[in-house]
Amino acid sequence: MSSPRVVSFRIEPEKVAELDKLAKAMDRDRTYVINEALVGYISEQQRFVALVEEGLEASRNGSVIDDEEVGKLLDVWEHKNATRKRA
Numbered sequence: 650m651s652s653p654r655v656v657s658f659r660i661e662p663e664k665v666a667e668l669d670k671l672a673k674a675m676d677r678d679r680t681y682v683i684n685e686a687l688v689g690y691i692s693e694q695q696r697f698v699a700l701v702e703e704g705l706e707a708s709r710n711g712s713v714i715d716d717e718e719v720g721k722l723l724d725v726w727e728h729k730n731a732t733r734k735r736a
Contacts, residue, residue, distance in 0.1 A: 665679075672682045707713055714722075 668679050668682055672679050675682065
C-alpha cells in the first residue's frame with residue numbers, strides 16, 4: 650500500500666464547521682470524515698461512468714429501445730399498477 654499524500658484545497662468556513670460537527674458526533678477526526686466522503690463520491694462516480702459506458706456500448710451495438718417502445722412498456726406498467734390498486 651502506498652503512503653498517504655497530502656492534498657490541499659479551499660473550503661468555506663461553514664463546511665469546515667459542519668465537518669467538525671459530524672466528526673465529533675462520530676468520534677472521529679476531520680480527515681476520517683473527508684476520506685469516507687471521498688470514498689463514497691469516487692465509488693458513485695465510477696458507477697455512473699460505468700453505466701454511461703454501458704449505455705454508449707449498447708447504442709453502438711444497436712441494443713437500445715426507442716422512445717415509442719419505452720412508452721408502450723410504461724403503459725403496460727401503469728396498467729398493471731392500476732389493476733393491483735383496484736384489487
